[in-house]
Structure formats: C-alpha cells, structure tokens
Amino acid sequence: MSASENPGPGTAAADQPESHSVIPGIADLSDARKHRALAVCLLVGFMTLLDVSIVNVALPSMQKGLNASPADLSWVVSGYALTFGLILVPAGVFGDMVGRRTAFLVGLAAFTVASGLCGIAANATFLVIARLIQGLASGILGPQISGLIQEMFSGDARARAFGYFGATVGLATAVGPLVGGLLIAAGGEEHGWRWVFFVNLPIGVVAFALALRLIPGCVGAGVARTRGRVDWLGVVLLGGAVVAIMLPLVQEQQWTGRGKWWLVVLGVLLLGAFAAWERRVAAEGHTPLVPPTLLRIRSYTRGATLGLLYFAGFTTIFFIFTLYLQNGLDYSALEAGLATTPFALGSAVSATLGGRLVGKHGRALVILGIVLVTVATGATILVVHWVHGRGAGVAASLPLLVAGVGSGLVIAPNLALSLSEVPVVRAGTAGGVMQTGQRLGSALGIACVGAVFFSRVSHGKGFANAFQAGGVVAICFEAAALLVGIIDWRGRKAAAMVADTGA
Structure with a gap:
C-alpha cells in the first residue's frame, strides 16, 4: 500500500493490529484452500446479485403469467431491496457472533428454498412474499462474503480477492438482463419468468455442498467478546x-x-x-450493534458515503436504459440484455485489474473510475440524443463499455480501501453497514431518477428525452461520489505527510 494510503486520523489505535491480521485458525489454511473457498463465495455472490437485475426484464412475463398488477410488480422488485437492506447489519453481527461459515450456510439454504418458492408461485401475492424471504436470505449472505474475504486474506492478496468480488458485482449487475432475456426466450413469454428463479436451485444445491467442504469452519476471533x-x-x-x-x-x-x-x-x-x-x-x-469506534474510522465512513452516492448514480442508469430500450424502442428482453453486455465485459476485466492496482494507487484509482463512469454516462446521453431508432442501443455500446471499465475500478477498490483499517472481528458488521448504504443509495437514485424519467414520459416528452433527463440526475450523484473520493484522497495524503514529518 502506498504512502498516500496510510491510516489517517480517527482510527482507533487498538484496532489497527487486528485490522491487518488474519484469524489464527484460518492463517493455517493453504492458499489453494482459501482460493477455493473464495470461488464458492463468488459463485453465491453472483447468484444473489443476479437476482437484483435479472428480474427487471422478467416483469412483463410475470404480469402476463400471473395477471399481476403494477403494484404487485413494484413489490417484486422493491420488496426484495427492502428486506435485503433491512437485514444487512444484523446479519453482519450474526456472522461476527456465530462465525461466517454458519451464517453463510443459513443464508444460502434460505435463498435456495425461497427461489424455489418464487418459481412455483401460483399468484402474485405468493410471489411477493417469496421475494421478501429471498431478499432477507440474500441480505444474510452479503456481509458474510465480504467478512470471509477480510478474514481469509491480508495485504495484496486481500485487495486481489476484493477485485474478484468487484468483478462479480459488476458482471452480475450488467449481465442480469441478458441472462433473464435468454431464460424467458427459452421458457416462453408466459412462464419463462419462472426459470429466472428455478435456475438458482441447482446452483444453490451445488454451492451448499461445496461450502460445507471448502469454507473454513474457523469462528471469528471476536466470538467470545460478542456472545452474550x-x-x-x-x-x-x-x-x-x-x-x-x-x-x-x-x-x-x-x-x-x-x-x-x-x-x-x-x-x-x-x-x-x-x-x-x-x-x-x-x-x-x-457490545453495540454498530460500534461507535467503527464510524470514527475516517477511511471507512468516507468510503461508505462514496459507495452510497455512487450506487445512487450508476445503478439507476440500467434501470432507465432498459426501460428506454424496451418501452421506447420496442427491444425484446433478450435484445435489451445484449445491449448492456459491453458494460459487463468492461467491468469484469477492470475489476480484476483494480484489485491488483489498488494497493499501489489507492484512492486515486477509485477517483479515475468515477471520472470514467461520469464521462461515459454523459456520452450515453449524447448518443441517445443524436441516434434515433433501434440503432441507439448499438451506438451506446462503446460508452457503456467505458462505464463498465470505470465501474470495475470503483466498487471493489473502494470496498478494500474502506475496510482496510477495520478490525477483522468487525468485518461482517462493517460490510453490512456499507451494503446497507449501497441499497439506500440505489433506492434513493431510482426514486429521484425514476421520478424525473416518468414525469417526462407522462408529459409526452418521449422515452429518449426522459432517459436524457434521468441521466443528468444520475451524473449529479456520480459527481457527488467523486467529490467524496477527492476529499478522502486529500485527507490520506495530508495524514501521510504528517506521519512522514513525525518519523
């Protein structure tokens, strides 16, 4: 890690030795075993994150197959996000208390069962309830994945692991519409949506068996402290x-x-x-649910704030772009999914590189990523303004590719930097708080950007104009995240200069 990324003021001195260590029982594991366990975590993370974006293109199929109302469809999407965000912090504490492996297995079993319930739903009400349970289960899994990475790896290896996780996040977010379109095309318009959920069943069963065998059963060092x-x-x-x-x-x-x-x-x-x-x-x-000392770690609070603002901007672009393609240009679910594939490819490649480069370049790498995403969002708006008709989706592929490259340099590196000074025994709680902020950010962004988008549509401005107006709001959120990144970068450099002067 570079000098500019040295711990800044506000970090509890007692916490620092723990934050860069690995739990003793896990330290004895071979690198091969750790990477196999990481692969299981990434597989499960991909499956749960895919369900956030894959559902968007399946909504018309659900409406036809279940005769669902607009309110029902809204709850299929928003209910998942609500229960996901609700459980994240308690789930992080749960993992800190009983061990990440136990919490991971509980969440995975619940998610697999809930996916099956979603797939067999006979009416919209049953589907909404199953989605609420699925959101809770996904929320249990989220903090365990980041916590396991924090426990199993340290130093550059941890940054690379977070890079792989970032690639998984970007890939799952962007490829969801494509996978959903393929499944609906294969299953038929009326019942194709069921396969969006059934596909999780074999993955969940295999992942559970692999998790039992490969994820270390070592319980976090903070168990004795957090029990009671x-x-x-x-x-x-x-x-x-x-x-x-x-x-x-x-x-x-x-x-x-x-x-x-x-x-x-x-x-x-x-x-x-x-x-x-x-x-x-x-x-x-x-033992508090969220220790006040955690929020006094400046690198952590700034990173969490950056994540909230960034997710408010970048996730909403897919929301309104998919609506623009399907409702404005009459793209099929599969065509809309293909149109977002360039973002997935760019994100998957750059996130892996970001994990390798973050130790050297630190917060500057995140700043570069946000700049690329912001510029690419503006370029996408211009493409939609200049290119009319169905060719707009193809023309937007280049800026979406650039946006994917930028996003890969933001999500995982920001997570690694934000957790770098957090004690390992609090990794689950810290990860839960950060992901709660990301879910709040996504909800805030969709509410604000969606309000502008639908207002333009309702006033007869057209879907292209609505996308452009919504995109401007998304850029405002991305610019705010950029400002937080710059503040943190300057703070780290100032702290490094003070440390060098003192030395």
Missing part, C-alpha cells in the same frame, strides 16, 4: 430507520402525494435515537 447480550433495541431502532427511509423511496411511483416523505423524517429521527443508544451501550461495556 444481543443489542435487540439497536436492531429494532436501526431496522425501523431503514424501513422508514427506504419504503417511500422504493414506493415513490406507487404512493401518490407528499405525505409519504414524512417517513424519511421519522427514519432520520430513528437513526439519531439509534446513534445515541449505541453510544450508551458502548459506555456500559456491552
């Missing part, structure tokens, strides 16, 4: 805050009127109460 009293009030306060903030965002198009935004105010108040309670729990010598 569970911060249940903290769970309730944080869960209430997440629901209150996310619900009006994910339901922005379905709930008319401005009254819904009072829930956001309630969520902010609950967050304040949660913060005050966590400080009290820590002062009494008990």
